Amino acid sequence: MPFRNKSTAISDNQGVKVEGTKLSAAQRIEQALLEEISMGVLSPGQRLDETGLARRFEASRTPAREALSRLTAQGILVQGEKRGVFVAEYSREELGQIFETMHEIEAACARIAAQRLTFLARSEIETAQAACLEAAESGDRAAYAKANEAFHQAIYRATGNRYMAELASDFRRRTGPFRAKKLSSPEDLKASALGHVELMNDIFSEDSLAASKSMRRHSTTGVMQVLKAN
Amino acid sequence: MPFRNKSTAISDNQGVKVEGTKLSAAQRIEQALLEEISMGVLSPGQRLDETGLARRFEASRTPAREALSRLTAQGILVQGEKRGVFVAEYSREELGQIFETMHEIEAACARIAAQRLTFLARSEIETAQAACLEAAESGDRAAYAKANEAFHQAIYRATGNRYMAELASDFRRRTGPFRAKKLSSPEDLKASALGHVELMNDIFSEDSLAASKSMRRHSTTGVMQVLKAN
DNA sequence: TTTTCTATCAATGTATACAAAATAAAAAAC
DNA sequence: GTTTTTTATTTTGTATACATTGATAGAAAA
Known part of the structure; x- marks a missing residue:
């Protein structure tokens, strides 16, 4: 996104120290994915599905889905023509x-x-x-x-x-x-x-x-x- | 967001003509809000709550919540210190x-x-x-x-x-x-x-x-x- | 009158169930 | 053997119920 708001900046462990507030499951998942993507653990083209994430992070589909939705809204993930969302890859x-x-x-x-x-x-x-x-x-x-x-x-x-x-x-x-x-x-x-x-x-x-x-x-x-x- | 993906660009009635695919409720709400915000119908500082939106768009809270979440991920909405998310306003x-x-x-x-x-x-x-x-x-x-x-x-x-x-x-x-x-x-x-x-x-x-x-x-x-x- | 505590309420976060849609798989037809 | 059609399974989208947490008003105390 072009410019981000305070709350996003706070929930963002980029430079700013994360405060003690316990994150919601959705935030936890979003941040973890963001981290893994920028670190290259998840490589471009990798598929991510709601149920899989839910299992992995020991939560229900709802927060997993929310994390995916937010990340696609930011353009970090894209939803391909097939089902599922993927780590963005570029020509x-x-x-x-x-x-x-x-x-x-x-x-x-x-x-x-x-x-x-x-x-x-x-x-x-x-x-x-x-x-x-x-x-x-x-x-x-x-x-x-x-x-x-x-x-x-x-x-x-x-x-x-x-x-x-x-x-x-x-x-x-x-x-x-x-x-x-x-x-x-x-x-x-x-x-x-x-x-x-x-x-x-x-x-x-x-x-x-x-x-x-x-x-x-x-x-x-x-x-x-x-x-x-x- | 800095750069957006194709799917977002498509679901975006900015310049590009929206294709005939029927949108999900969540997408419908997101776009409607985006439109209203950029048109100034919703002014900065305005509060938006899940239940209210759900009622307004005749859907359940789930898609309303998703729309809000995506818009905050884009920084268009912010969640204030009080509960609820708001149209971003700036000093x-x-x-x-x-x-x-x-x-x-x-x-x-x-x-x-x-x-x-x-x-x-x-x-x-x-x-x-x-x-x-x-x-x-x-x-x-x-x-x-x-x-x-x-x-x-x-x-x-x-x-x-x-x-x-x-x-x-x-x-x-x-x-x-x-x-x-x-x-x-x-x-x-x-x-x-x-x-x-x-x-x-x-x-x-x-x-x-x-x-x-x-x-x-x-x-x-x-x-x-x-x-x-x- | 002001302050603090508590109780109530409202809104959010999460889980789960169900419906719809799409893909994969299997069966039937050619 | 290949193609088409039908069935099955997976996955997404939505609704709803429940839990939890923050806000707020009212009562009690200072």
């Missing part, structure tokens, strides 16, 4: 368009971030980047993925625009399954981390044009890898 | 952020459209603009609103990127309630139509930078009016 053409869109959004984030940079935001970005570098040098892929995520999120937040940030996060989450396999070799990690440095400097220079261009360059390389592999 | 601050985001997306559309302009797209934009001018000169507000919508949609489509276009459409639909009241006087209509001309020319010039700047200028004026009034 190369569609993937290209999706990444182009994400690309534009990220560039906009970088531009706005460059215009409005606060000390706090700057330090968050720097911290995340430090973690990226460290992970890249030790060749720890999992750690790098995590740190890279934090780096991007920090830039999104640096816009000071919650809706912009959430939009970018959404795209990032949704393209997760297609970016997941990449970033394999230690060289890739280092290259990515170096790209961050350039991007970061452009944002910190408060030159919004340079920042957006830099973000474009940065994400383009990622997209090319994805499209090559799909 | 001036939030509205500003939302419009800024839409702004960026529209600018990106203009830029891409300028890069990839096809004959067909160009003619669609021109047709819509002609309708805008005509409506503006006759001072017909309803007609102008319709033509203006078509003009913007034509630009979105001109990107050749379905996801980009749907994203922009979503934002446009969601900000509808806040833009609805504006564009009152005949002078406003003419001013808006003139703004279109400039924007259109920049897109047709295939100068992507000029096009995006022009779009920014164009939508900025609208935003200012909205923020003044809210």
Whole structure:
């Protein structure tokens, strides 16, 4: 969805810490599926049926159905021509368009971030980047993925625009399954981390044009890898 | 949602003609609510409860609940701190952020459209603009609103990127309630139509930078009016 | 008069039953 | 053996009943 509301953001364990409130079964299932999809446990094209989910999560069909319905409303799942809903899968053409869109959004984030940079935001970005570098040098892929995520999120937040940030996060989450396999070799990690440095400097220079261009360059390389592999 | 899937797009009577398949009760309710919200029949802050909807649409609570759930998943409705879900309403601050985001997306559309302009797209934009001018000169507000919508949609489509276009459409639909009241006087209509001309020319010039700047200028004026009034 | 506690009520969350629709499977016809 | 038709099974859509939780009003106490 283009921009999300507070409650969704709260029920969303993306960045924000989940509060102690016990979730409903429907929310539990929705979040679990979201997690599995963005982590690539459920791969594109995988079928999900209500009864199966109900059994798996030890609940009745009603909450399972609600979770599926909400996820399809968000476009994360699609209902195919056959019965059942599926994890969305895209053609190369569609993937290209999706990444182009994400690309534009990220560039906009970088531009706005460059215009409005606060000390706090700057330090968050720097911290995340430090973690990226460290992970890249030790060749720890999992750690790098995590740190890279934090780096991007920090830039999104640096816009000071919650809706912009959430939009970018959404795209990032949704393209997760297609970016997941990449970033394999230690060289890739280092290259990515170096790209961050350039991007970061452009944002910190408060030159919004340079920042957006830099973000474009940065994400383009990622997209090319994805499209090559799909 | 950032990008929508085919099925959602089909069940969406926005531009695309709805096919003859009989909708489920849940879909019927969802669409009706969506329509009423974007048309301003339901205003921000309005409460919606399952039982009431069920009665109104002569169905049981289950499909009513599903519709509400899907709409909240899309961020169109929010569940407040009290019980019940509400049509999303935003503070001036939030509205500003939302419009800024839409702004960026529209600018990106203009830029891409300028890069990839096809004959067909160009003619669609021109047709819509002609309708805008005509409506503006006759001072017909309803007609102008319709033509203006078509003009913007034509630009979105001109990107050749379905996801980009749907994203922009979503934002446009969601900000509808806040833009609805504006564009009152005949002078406003003419001013808006003139703004279109400039924007259109920049897109047709295939100068992507000029096009995006022009779009920014164009939508900025609208935003200012909205923020003044809210 | 104000505050707090409790009881009541209303609305949500979940389970289950049933109906309708679609797909798969089996049987019959060619 | 292939195609068509019929039957069976699975799955979705809807209704309804029940449980649970949050809100609210009224009573009791300060």
